[in-house]
Amino acid sequence: xxxxxxxxxxxxxxxxxxxxxxxxxxxxxxxxxxxxxxxxxxxxxxxxxxxxxxxxxxxxxxxxxxxxxxxxxxxxxxxxxxxxxxxxxxxxxxxxxxxxxxxxxxxxxxxxxxxxxxxxxxxxxxxxxxxxxxxxxxxxxxxxxxxxxxxxxxxxxxxxxxxxxxxxxxxxxxxxxxxxxxxxxxxxxxxxxxxxxxxxxxxxxxxxxxxxxxxxxxxxxxxxxxxxxxxxxxxxxxxxxxxxxxxxxxxxxxxxxxxxxxxxxxxxxxxxxxxxxxxxxxxxxxxxxxxxxxxxxxxxxxxxxxxxxxxxxxxxxxxxxxxxxxxxxxxxxxxxxx
Amino acid sequence: xxxxxxxxxxxxxxxxxxxxxxxxxxxxxxxxxxxxxxxxxxxxxxxxxxxxxxxxxxxxxxxxxxxxxxxxxxxxxxxxxxxxxxxxxxxxxxxxxxxxxxxxxxxxxxxxxxxxxxxxxxxxxxxxxxxxxxxxxxxxxxxxxxxxxxxxxxxxxxxxxxxxxxxxxxxxxxxxxxxxxxxxxxxxxxxxxxxxxxxxxxxxxxxxxxxxxxxxxxxxxxxxxxxxxxxxxxxxxxxxxxxxxxxxxxxxxxxxxxxxxxxxxxxxxxxxxxxxxxxxxxxxxxxxxxxxxxxxxxxxxxxxxxxxxxxxxxxxxxxxxxxxxxxxxxxxxxxxxxxxxxxxxxxxxxxxxxxxxxxxxxxxxxxxxxxxxxxxxxxxxxxxxxxxxxxxxxxxxxxxxxxxxxxxxxxxxxxxxxxxxxxxxxxxxxxxxx
Numbered sequence: 001x002x003x004x005x006x007x008x009x010x011x012x013x014x015x016x017x018x019x020x021x022x023x024x025x026x027x028x029x030x031x032x033x034x035x036x037x038x039x040x041x042x043x044x045x046x047x048x049x050x051x052x053x054x055x056x057x058x059x060x061x062x063x064x065x066x067x068x069x070x071x072x073x074x075x076x077x078x079x080x081x082x083x084x085x086x087x088x089x090x091x092x093x094x095x096x097x098x099x100x101x102x103x104x105x106x107x108x109x110x111x112x113x114x115x116x117x118x119x120x121x122x123x124x125x126x127x128x129x130x131x132x133x134x135x136x137x138x139x140x141x142x143x144x145x146x147x148x149x150x151x152x153x154x155x156x157x158x159x160x161x162x163x164x165x166x167x168x169x170x171x172x173x174x175x176x177x178x179x180x181x182x183x184x185x186x187x188x189x190x191x192x193x194x195x196x197x198x199x200x201x202x203x204x205x206x207x208x209x210x211x212x213x214x215x216x217x218x219x220x221x222x223x224x225x226x227x228x229x230x231x232x233x234x235x236x237x238x239x240x241x242x243x244x245x246x247x248x249x250x251x252x253x254x255x256x257x258x259x260x261x262x263x264x265x266x267x268x269x270x271x272x273x274x275x276x277x278x279x280x281x282x283x284x285x286x287x288x289x290x291x292x293x294x295x296x297x298x299x300x301x302x303x304x305x306x307x308x309x310x311x312x313x314x315x316x317x318x319x320x321x322x323x324x325x326x327x328x329x330x331x332x333x334x335x336x337x338x
Numbered sequence: 339x340x341x342x343x344x345x346x347x348x349x350x351x352x353x354x355x356x357x358x359x360x361x362x363x364x365x366x367x368x369x370x371x372x373x374x375x376x377x378x379x380x381x382x383x384x385x386x387x388x389x390x391x392x393x394x395x396x397x398x399x400x401x402x403x404x405x406x407x408x409x410x411x412x413x414x415x416x417x418x419x420x421x422x423x424x425x426x427x428x429x430x431x432x433x434x435x436x437x438x439x440x441x442x443x444x445x446x447x448x449x450x451x452x453x454x455x456x457x458x459x460x461x462x463x464x465x466x467x468x469x470x471x472x473x474x475x476x477x478x479x480x481x482x483x484x485x486x487x488x489x490x491x492x493x494x495x496x497x498x499x500x501x502x503x504x505x506x507x508x509x510x511x512x513x514x515x516x517x518x519x520x521x522x523x524x525x526x527x528x529x530x531x532x533x534x535x536x537x538x539x540x541x542x543x544x545x546x547x548x549x550x551x552x553x554x555x556x557x558x559x560x561x562x563x564x565x566x567x568x569x570x571x572x573x574x575x576x577x578x579x580x581x582x583x584x585x586x587x588x589x590x591x592x593x594x595x596x597x598x599x600x601x602x603x604x605x606x607x608x609x610x611x612x613x614x615x616x617x618x619x620x621x622x623x624x625x626x627x628x629x630x631x632x633x634x635x636x637x638x639x640x641x642x643x644x645x646x647x648x649x650x651x652x653x654x655x656x657x658x659x660x661x662x663x664x665x666x667x668x669x670x671x672x673x674x675x676x677x678x679x680x681x682x683x684x685x686x687x688x689x690x691x692x693x694x695x696x697x698x699x700x701x702x703x704x705x706x707x708x709x710x711x712x713x714x715x716x717x718x719x720x721x722x723x724x725x726x727x728x729x730x731x732x733x734x735x736x737x738x739x740x741x742x743x744x745x746x747x748x749x750x751x752x753x754x755x756x757x758x759x760x761x762x763x764x765x766x767x768x769x770x771x772x
Contacts, residue, residue, distance in 0.1 A: 010666045051449040055406060060440045065434035072426020072500075076676055079415025079422075080732035086416060087409075091750055094405040098754060101401035137721050145526055147419065149734040222722050297427040298502045308435050323446050327453055 003302035004277075004292040007070040010309060011279070012272035014066050018059035019130070019168075020265045025053045025255070028177025029096060031195065033118065035180070037043045041188055042116065045329050046100060046338040048183040051327040053100060055320055056092065059327045069305055073295035074279045081141055081149035085133055085156060093147065096122025104338045128165045132156055135164025135210075138271055140283030150284065158276025160217040167206040171264060174199040178244070178257040185247045185330050186337025192303065193248065197255065200245050207267070214231035219281075230273055342731045345738040348747055352409050353713075354706060355751045359403040360430045360756070361705050365525060365565075366396050367474055368714045371467045372557060377732075389467075390455075391770040392554075397452060403752060404445070407490075414748070417740065421730035422495045428494050429484055436480035437515065443472035450730050479519050486515035489712065490583040490722050505585055514583065517576040518712075524568040526707065528670055529701035530693050531562025535677055536698040537766040538692030539684070546769050548685060559681040563674040574630070581631035587715035589642045590651045591660035592627055594717040597744075601627035601639040609653045614643060639684055651717040659710040666704040673697065702717025707723065 028049055036042055068075040095118035103115035139160055142150040177199060180192035211234065214220050224230045226318060240262040247255040277282070279295060282288040296302065331336075339347075370389050373400050377385035411433055422430070447469045454463050465610050493508030503509065517559045535558045540549040581588040588594075593609040593616055594601060603626035607619040625635035630641070677694065680687050699704045716722055 011655070036726035045525075051453045054445040054449055055442065057404075057408070058437060058445050060706055061408055061411060062434065062437040064408075064415075065430070065437045068411075068415065068422065068426055068430030069434035071424050072430050073414045075426060075430065076422040076732070077734075079412060080417070080419040080734050081418050083732075083735050083739055084743075086412060087746070090409045090412060093408065094754070097405035098401050100755075101397055102733050102757060103400065103763065105765070123664060127397060137422065143734070147423075147733060159699075261394060295431070300506070301427050301503045304503070304506050309437055312438045312442075316438065316446075318447055323450055327448065331418060 001293070003299055003306065004304060006298045007296070007302055008272075008276060008279070008292045011063070011066055012269055014142075015266045015272065016057060016268035018056070019055040019172075019268050020261045021059055021253055022304045023051070023172040023261075023264050024175040024179040025096075026123040027054055027169075027172030027174065028180055029176070030118045030127055031173055031176055031180075032123075033120050035191060035195070036188065037223075039112065040333055040336075042112075043338060044140075044184055044188060044333070045180065045337045046103065047331045048116075049335050050100060050338050051323065053097070055323065057097070058095075059091075065072060066305070070302060071279055071290070071292065071295045071299055072297060074290045077143060077147045077290060077295075080134060080147070080278045082156075083152075084153050085129050088233040089129050089133075092125040092129075094122070095119075096126075100338060101210060104336075107202055116307070124169070127169045127232065129245050131165035131168025132161045134268075134271060135161045137280060138164070138275065138328075140213065140218075143282050143288060144282045144285055145288040147174035160213055161212055163206065163210055167203075167210045169266070170199060170206055171201045171260070173259045174244075174258070176204050178260050182253045182257050183331050184326075185332065188237050189253075195234040197248060199247075200241075200248070204241065207238075214274075218274070220271060223274050223276055233266050234270045237263050237270055240266065246299055252272045339737060339741070341727055341735055341737045341740055344737055344744055345641050345731050345735075346727065348649050348740060348744045349410075349413055350415065350713075351744070351747050352406065352413060353709070354529040356403065356406040356410055357706060357709055358702065358755070359406070361402050361522075361526035361529045361702075362399045362533060363396065364474055364478055364526035365528070366392060366399070366533070367467070368527055369530060369534055369561065370396060371464075371471050372561070373554070375463050375469055376557075378460050380727040383551055387449060387770050388554050393766050395762055397448070398758060398765060400448060402450060402758050406751070406754075407550070416730055416733065418730050419732035419734070421725065424725060424730070425487075425721060426489075427502045428501055428509060429487060431503070432480055432484040432509070436477055436484075440473045440477035440480060444470055458489060463680070475523060478523060479515075482518040482522060483510060483512065483515040485712070486512045489518075489716055490514045491721050491724050501721075511618065513579055514576075516631065517572060517579055520572045521569060521708075524565040524572065525701070525705050528562055528567035528569055528674070529705060531558050531565060532670070532694065532698055532701050534558040535562060536695040539694045540750045540767065541769050542690050543688055548602070550563055550770070552684065555677075555684055556681045559674065559684075561598065563581050563671070563678045566667070566670040566674045566691065570671060573664070578631055578633070584716070585640045586642070586645050586650055587656065587711075588631060589640060589645075590653045590656040590715055591711060592639075593641050593653055593657045594627065594639060594641045596641040597638065597644045599638045600625040600636050600642065601631075603630070609657050613651045625706070627771075648718065651715050651764065656711060659707040660661050663704050663707040663711060666700055666707070670701065670704070700769055721737070 028045065032042065032045055035045065054224065099115040099119040099122060103112055136156050144150065163227065174196055177192045177196040181189050181196060240259040244256045244263065245261040277291045277293060278289050279292060280290040354638065367633040370393055373385045373392070374389040377389060420495065447466045451463065451466045453468060454466060462514040487509060490512060491501070492512050493502045493503065493505035535555055538558065541551040542548050542555070563762055592603070595614055595616070602622035604619040605621035608617040610617045628639055629635045631637065642653065673694065676690065680690065684691065692728050718726050718728070720727045
């Protein structure tokens with residue numbers, strides 16, 4: 001029991017950190033076509049994410065790997081049920097990753113346009129689809145005891161799923177514009193600030209819709225009313241979101257991004273904690289739902305994984321933090337690698 | 339086509355493609371680190387130039403390896419749900435450890451290296467490339483431990499209707515894993531060595547930065563010779579281990595039909611799977627197969643007929659990939675040996691330099707053949723002796739779904755492959771910017 005709960009908490013942390021970090025890349029990639037048409041500015045945009053996107057994406061790989069290792073049955077049923085949307089996300093992420101490395105390797109507008117397009121699609125689709133997928137998981141997925149899925153990709157795009165998708169997209173876009181605000185100077189930074197201000201209002205509106213809609217579409221809030229101390233999670237998320245606005249109007253550069261990161265982390269965790277002890281609930285047969293108890297690995301494997309996590313996760317956080325600090329400088333025309 | 343067949347096709351496309359890029363990453367990173375170490379030690383700017391120049395190619399290549407790796411990890415769940423459920427307790431943890439212990443390190447420090455030329459001290463920058471060496475090799479090790487478990491499952495018990503971990507150390511110290519590791523890493527180094535020698539020769543022939551590329555060549559020649567030798571030596575040990583743990587693979591790779599003592603090795607033969615014999619067998623070396631497998635000329639080697647038909651791998655591809663791979667392995671030793679001997683005056687051998695340029699695709703071929711041997715030779719098992727491929731596929735996916743994704747993989751990967759190799763070759767031919 002104990003080890004399953006530990007891995008449930010870690011599982012949530014991995015997804016939350018992934019969204020908190022890759023969120024700004026995905027959001028900025030989505031915003032790029034609207035932020036600038038000019039090549040140097042676009043290159044600055046690429047370079048603002050350049051040293052980080054890859055390290056950020058590894059959190060996704062780790063989240064996937066941890067699902068496989070700690071809850072293999074959930075991994076199997078979740079990934080095969082969500083076959084088409086998941087592969088769509090993966091293809092999109094492939095295009096995005098390659099866009100970074102290839103765009104500036106050849107001269108020629110056509111070449112660059114192709115990769116700009118790839119960056120946009122490769123950022124927009126995952127941002128939206130991760131939201132849709134998680135909202136659908138919150139609602140429950142139509143699968144039976146044999147692990148057979150009885151839905152289709154259109155059913156995933158139900159109203160609640162779409163609200164979740166749009167919420168993810170908006171908050172990532174805000175997160176991205178705040179990163180750009182922090183990483184650049186002059187006109188581009190100002191543009192990013194004004195976009196972030198506008199997006200903040202939309203994020204707030206959709207956050208409220210999503211929180212209230214969840215009361216009707218999901219059972220997420222049940223855990224909160226049964227264990228009121230959990231309300232601290234959505235509370236931190238909401239307070240952080242308000243602080244984003246406060247620090248934006250104080251013209252701070254880094255703090256708005258930091259608090260938007262906290263918003264994403266705790267908003268994700270709000271949903272994860274609401275699921276407990278489910279990982280992948282079934283909407284058609286509650287007894288088919290995959291929980292941390294009926295889908296986990298053995299105690300031995302969970303203990304081994306815990307030891308690995310205890311050793312390596314702090315080290316990873318240490319050097320990623322160091323790398324973020326090392327490359328936290330403002331990106332200008334002078335330091336363009338991509 | 340059935341879901342199983344399509345899923346196999348998809349996994350094969352994804353893996354072969356991924357493995358066109360990963361070996362250059364694994365091998366070239368050693369050369370980058372060696373060149374940069376030379377620069378830091380001697381202060382010779384040429385070596386910095388070399389590290390930067392080959393580094394550019396490394397990054398173009400690295401990007402594809404990264405993004406195509408994720409689809410592999412996720413495909414176990416999307417297409418092979420029954421497998422994932424059955425073995426996840428053992429297999430899943432290996433993938434998760436790879437990500438946590440190695441992949442983070444690799445991705446973070448590749449970026450630090452690329453963006454850090456001006457931001458880091460010389461020594462810190464050098465440390466970052468050595469960390470990439472460490473991380474990429476560790477990453478390879480964990481993946482091969484996972485693959486080795488599919489080849490030769492150890493350290494598990496069957497309980498609760500699945501394979502459960504019983505001995506983690508046995509899984510990690512699976513001899514097949516370490517033989518695979520010590521075979522695959524030097525094979526990747528050989529590939530990278532030929533790549534660097536080939537394109538250095540190209541520039542030497544073009545009289546472009548001759549002194550610079552002679553320095554590149556000198557180091558690469560020694561590096562390649564050592565690596566090529568290790569590949570063959572460990573490869574032999576690996577085959578001997580296979581004879582113990584995967585007798586069907588050994589019989590198929592040698593196309594041996596009848597169990598026999600003092601089994602000979604034929605220099606030329608052609609398998610005829612339909613009639614369970616070889617169409618022809620020429621030039622036998624008496625007892626050689628027994629000796630190579632069991633270190634005794636009289637040992638008994640099991641033939642394919644000793645196993646039920648449905649438990650045998652496809653003979654022709656297993657046999658051919660093994661033969662061709664071995665032949666290429668010896669060719670690489672020969673070429674690397676010549677390159678090593680002539681390394682100080684290599685500009686005086688233009689014909690040999692041309693040969694080195696044109697053989698660059700061969701190590702790519704050899705390494706994909708090695709992969710073919712490992713995976714096709716394991717058929718019909720997904721985990722040898724434990725679970726068959728046909729029982730491993732996801733129950734809920736449909737053939738139309740997988741057909742669409744197979745087509746998508748084919749189209750996207752073809753375009754990416756063209757872009758990647760175009761950029762790699764173009765960058766390699768351009769040479770360093772002055």
